[in-house]
Amino acid sequence: MASLLNIIATDHNFYTENKDEGLNYTKYLSQKYVKITDTNKNLIWFLQISDIHISIFRDPGRISQFQQFCDNTVKNIKPNIVLATGDLTDAKAKDNLGSSQVKKEWIYYYNIIQESGVTSDTIWLDIRGNHDNFNIKSINAQENYFRNYSVQGKTYPKSYVHILNENGVKVAFLGVDACPDPGIRRPFNFIGILDNQEQQHLQKLKLEAESKADHVVWFGHYPTSCILSLERDSQKLNLRHLISNAKGSQVYVCGHLHSMGGLVPQMYTIQRKGFLELELGDWKDNRMYRLAAIDHGIFSFVDQKHNTWPVVLVTNPKHALYAMPGREPLTLIRYSTHVRILAFSDVNIDTVQISYDKINWSECKLVETALYVCQWEPDLFKNGLHYLYVMATDEIGRKTIVDHPFSLDGSNLQFKVVPRILLMLDAGGVFQTLFGTLLMVNILPLVILRFQKRPPKCRRSIANKILRRIWLLTKIDRVFYPLVLYVLYIPFGPWIVGELIDGYIGVVFAWGIVIRGSYIPEPFTYMYGSVQLMFVHLPLVLVLAYCLEMRLFGQNLRGVKRVLKNLPFIFLLSIQLLLAYFYWLEYGTLAFIFGPLRTWSVFLNILLWYKTLTLPPDYCSIVVSAQIIHAKAIRSSSIGWDVKYQAGNMKTVAHNN
Incomplete structure (x- = not known):
């Protein structure tokens, strides 16, 4: 400050x-000028x-x-x-x-x-x-x-x-x-x-x-x-x-x-x-x-x-x-x-x-x-x-x-x-700082929670519940690694390969743009990437954590109730599809197809959502076992879950699978 x-x-x-x-x-x-008087001179x-x-x-x-x-x-x-x-x-x-x-x-x-x-x-x-x-x-x-x-x-x-x-x-x-x-x-x-x-x-x-x-x-x-x-x-x-x-x-x-x-x-x-x-x-x-x-x-x-x-x-x-x-x-x-x-x-x-x-x-x-x-x-x-x-x-x-x-x-x-x-201020420096901060926000909490053996505790029940959901998510390898690796890809890999100027193919990276043999250090790319991290990737982690909780401890929902439970992901997916559509309008079909930042991430997120909702029983058992080991830390007063209820629901999930 x-x-x-x-x-x-x-x-x-x-x-x-x-x-x-x-x-x-x-x-x-x-x-x-000598003196300011009543003339129209000077x-x-x-x-x-x-x-x-x-x-x-x-x-x-x-x-x-x-x-x-x-x-x-x-x-x-x-x-x-x-x-x-x-x-x-x-x-x-x-x-x-x-x-x-x-x-x-x-x-x-x-x-x-x-x-x-x-x-x-x-x-x-x-x-x-x-x-x-x-x-x-x-x-x-x-x-x-x-x-x-x-x-x-x-x-x-x-x-x-x-x-x-x-x-x-x-x-x-x-x-x-x-x-x-x-x-x-x-x-x-x-x-x-x-x-x-x-x-x-x-x-x-x-x-x-x-x-x-x-x-x-x-x-x-x-x-x-x-x-x-x-x-x-x-x-x-x-x-x-x-x-x-x-x-x-x-x-x-x-x-x-x-x-x-x-x-x-x-x-x-x-x-x-x-x-x-x-x-x-x-x-x-x-x-x-x-x-x-x-x-x-x-x-x-x-x-x-x-x-x-x-x-x-x-x-x-x-x-x-x-x-x-x-x-x-x-x-x-x-x-x-x-x-x-x-x-x-x-x-x-x-x-x-x-x-x-x-x-x-x-x-x-x-x-x-x-x-x-x-x-x-x-x-x-x-x-x-x-x-x-x-x-x-x-x-x-x-x-x-x-x-x-x-x-x-x-x-x-x-x-x-x-x-x-x-x-x-320097707008480019501000964009870069915001981008770097959001990278840390999207990686460090997941990595820290991954290596924590006990679920974290917070005074506020809502924060406590969110953190425990994310802690559970970090234990699922097939979800954790794609989430972290995608964020690590953003500052290094290409975002767009497309016709940035009519008749000329260019490549957009976080650190600039390469086109016609020229390098353009356009700092606004950092702001573009920040939008993806803030409004797509960060909400995705929260939505997947919610979906995992529903998979592990929810009832076997069907019909309208199942759709309602998946509304957060449907809403997030709509936003992502809209951003990808804007991509297509701005830079054309080629950039839409070869667009890891927007288009490819849509398919990645659908895949992660599907994997979260269809975890096999053995994965579920491992996660629930880890949860039961630390049952004392997950009292119903702090998180609102009952261990026996969780185990009972787990049997239901395993039976259905």
């Missing part, structure tokens, strides 16, 4: 740890949209409302840049399990952008996501429609940098493409990978960005927690270190996690090296987009629901939670003369007002385009945390009220724990 808390800690001070570097940089920015803003998932099979609203976004939202906000951070198309089959590039979806994406004319008013920077890389044998493959139907794909098929020099602000927008090459079909295409060539390319882009811009905005599809860097010359590039070491780096914006299905709507954190990482909720289901600005070197942002107006963003004073000491000139806020607010609507803005107590409101004046300013006295807010309230009203009466915490002495707020875990 201490290690976990240390990994996700955000209370370290980058400015203190890198005093000379941070002091020199912020001093340079302070001298460049201000740029941009939009981000992510996980659009244009689909021809489901939810046509994604397409129609994306067209509204281009036709209406972008043209009313008039950003300098629009970032489209991956998963531009859905690339999923009608059954929602198969995956492949669908040309018609890319044509929709291309036509919407072209017909809206959005690229004539702003710069559109798009980059690939994992869905845009499904079933692509190489970056140059004909099926890689990103090259021909995206805005930047023809010029920049992978990572690239775009320099913006506008209104006195020089910003480098550096896109990180971490899509694996080749790109196999789902689900083994969840983690991004930076190979040696791409790492070298990113190093060059970083140097270019540092030399030409004062600020660097990094963008990509995968969060840094979901990107694996391969070793190069016994070293590997860590994207977080690369971002933090770039002069002027302030933020990394991404998508991919879809706000965990809307459960974590504000997935933000500040990484240990002092830069912000901001995951944006998806367009696919939640229709979210982000408005961000750099005002006199200070970064601000707000996430907004589509067609919710007015949109309000306070750029001065800076939001207390997102302050980055050493990476932005926060001292300028203390000496600023005006509160600065960006406000947009699809109609005219009527009024923008501010208050510090929600009682006395002051009206802001429009400077130019969308910038509203109001004089303030920062000396009144020198100490502690304060709140600025902004109320914007448009001409048709729609109103937006924003609560904006700020501080001038470094007082800050804490990021929530769940977003920090999701963005600051």
